[in-house]
Amino acid sequence: MAPSSDYPLDWVPREAMMPAQQDALAANCCGGFVDPSLELFAGLADPSESETVFKATAGLSQLSQDLITIDGDVIVQQGARTIENNETSSINRGQNTVLMDGDVVFRELGVMLRGSSAYINSDDQVNRVESAQYVLHDFGAHGDAQSVIYSSETGLVTIENGAFSRCEPENEFWTLSAESILLDQEAGRGYAKAASIRIRDVPVFYYPFTLPFPLGDGRASGLLPPSIGSTRTGGVDIEQPYYLNLAPNYDATIAPRLMSDRGVLLNTEFRYLASWSMNTLNMSGLSGDDQFDPDTKDIRTSDSPPREDRWFIDFEHRGALGRHFSTSIDYSAVSDDDYFYDFGGAGLNVTSQNFLSRQGVINFNSSLLQAGLRVRRLQIIDPFRNADTIYKPYDRLPQFFFNTGAALPLGLRFDLRGEVAGFDRDLDDASLNPTLIDNGVLVSGERINLTPRLGWSVEAPGWFVRANATYQHSSYELQNQAVATQSDPEINIPIFSFDSGLVFERSMKGGGTQTLEPRVFYLNSEYEDQSRLPLFDTSELNFSFSQLFREDRFAGGDRTSNADQVAVALTSRFL
Structure with a gap:
């Protein structure tokens, strides 16, 4: 049979x-x-x-x-x-x-x-x-x-x-086509000669030589597709990655990158998966950049990099300890400000990023409490910004934060959010104008934020009503503060908000639904002079429609909005 x-x-x-x-x-x-x-x-x-x-x-x-x-x-x-x-x-x-x-x-x-x-x-x-x-x-x-x-x-x-x-047959998202393909079932490997990859029957990649690939989900060591290009400052640019399947839970990729006008940059990536964590280490290095000129290295408009030896390192860690604790580490460092401009971003959005982050976090999460401890430093990578600029962001050394809350009878809810953080930054006071120092450019210190909140809400299909009462407390212990200002200022601001809205719907002739949603939002935040407070991590948000319904127009813990205002809005959606 x-x-x-x-x-x-x-x-x-x-x-x-x-x-x-x-x-x-x-x-x-x-x-x-x-x-x-x-x-x-x-x-x-x-x-x-x-x-x-x-x-x-x-x-x-x-x-x-x-x-x-x-x-x-x-x-x-x-x-x-x-x-x-x-x-x-x-x-x-x-x-x-x-x-x-x-x-x-x-x-x-x-x-x-x-x-x-x-x-x-x-x-x-x-x-x-x-x-x-x-x-x-x-x-x-x-x-x-x-x-x-x-x-x-x-x-x-x-x-x-x-x-x-x-x-799935007859519904292939991707297909590997080739003049000849050898499938070794025992080794779990395939080898395709003159291969092309198609996505939804559209060719997206062609490799004229022999391309190795895994048959199943398993990994295997071998050459990966190369990249070939050219740049104005680097010349002909060829990179050939090689993948190393070292063990089921860790692997590496080594990618020598030849730039005809600079030399050979060696890129490496190492990944390690433990029972409780995922870890990735990226390292790149170029010993002796051929574009380096000691006579012009300090001239911003020259083609010479500021350093002869160029390097980059990035480490990422994500971990989970039991049911409630998690850990994360993000550490990046680079040899000079021009590195990403010359060699690219290694996965970073360097076109819009001015800093590299170096931080470690331990989080606790449960149904009643979310808390964490963070340490964070930054490296400036903007080549047009001096590392000693007075606008250099503050490091957090350390920062403890928590958030807890509970539902109460009659639709009430109580929440408490808090933070204790230390702020500091390295500036060369010898190069600073005395007036800037008197105005507090070297200020550092600790900040405590406590925000208790009592809220009430009723929601049903077609309408909602929400009311909140919040108390914002911030206190400081400062060093090197501005002349004639306190070393321990604090603010205490009550905030009240009321938010309500309706949702009307109607069926459209051509199908679908149109909504009409009137909304009224009232905010009262008592005025208090905050000009004597430092700006450690605070900036004003860009104005947008959603900001009409926010209780605070600032991001960070050094400023709180003062307001007595009503926002009325009408929104229509087509569903």
Whole structure:
């Protein structure tokens, strides 16, 4: 009896699978390849050690003792192998070969080949199918080809002028096409010659040489696609990454980058996955930049970098300790301000970023309390901004923050948010104007913010009403503050807000829904002179529509809005 499947190419939708098969699927998969021969072939001998038997209903001709021809439907069984055909078949028992023309289906455990003709040689274990489709069930892979050669002995699959994909048949998001593809099932690797990658049948990448790739989800060491380009200051730019699969939980990528006018920059990435954390280390280095000129290195408009040896390091850590604690580290450092301008960003948005962050955070999260401890420093990387500028941001050394709250009867809710932080920055006071020093440019210190809040809200389909009463307390312990100002200033500001809105809907003739949403927001925040307070981490937000309904127009903890205002708005949406 031959294995059979109710689904083309053995692809079974998730909803039609057994529960155990569904559990083995990734969450984002809509189905998978299911081998119908698993149970039928269980316990059967290797095809090379089995006699060739067949079942045919008609059209049988025995031309000699060993040669048999069959016109029509036939099933050939060779141990744990079946070949089905519906037209012409020739079985040579003396040579242990089978030749077929028609609609041929070849099966072994984990392999299905289908095509217009097939040649099977049981002695040398070579099976060739023309105009073929193939499925490798264990790897969830399939494709089509001008011809497929499959070795039953080694498991090697050779594809001529064909394609490879791991997507749903007839709905492939991506496809790898090549002149020839070798699939090594034992090693879990594929090798494609003159390969192109297509996304939704649109070619997006071509590689004229031999491209190695993994068959399944496993990783393997090997060359990655190179990048080739040129720049005005670097000349011809060629980078060749090499991937190192060191262990199941850590790997590395080494990418030498040759720039004809600068030298060789070595980029490395190391990734380590522990039971409780994910860690990534990026390092880049160029020893002896050929563009370096000691006579012009300090001239901003020259092509010379400020340093001869260039480097960059970036470390990222994300961890989880038990149910409630999490950790994170982001540390970046660079040799000079021009590094990213000359070599690119290594994943950073350097076109708009003026600083590199160096921070570590420990967080605690539960249903009642969210809290954390942060230490943060910054490195200025804006090449047009002096590192000693008076606008240099403050470091947080350290910062403790928390947020807690509880629901109360009658629709009330109480929340308490707080922060204790130390602020400092390195400035060269010898180079500063005495007037700036008198105005407090060297100020540093500690700040405490406490914000208790009592809120009430009622919401229903079509309307809402919210009211909040907040008390903003901020106090400082300062050093090097401005002349004639306190070293321990504080502010205490009550804030009241009332927010209400309606939502009207109507059905449109052409389909869809239009809404009309009037809204009224009232804010009262008592005025208090805050000019004597430092600006450690505060800036004013850009004005936007949503800011009409905010209680504070500032980001940070050094300023609180003073307001007595009403905002009235009307919004319409088309859904």
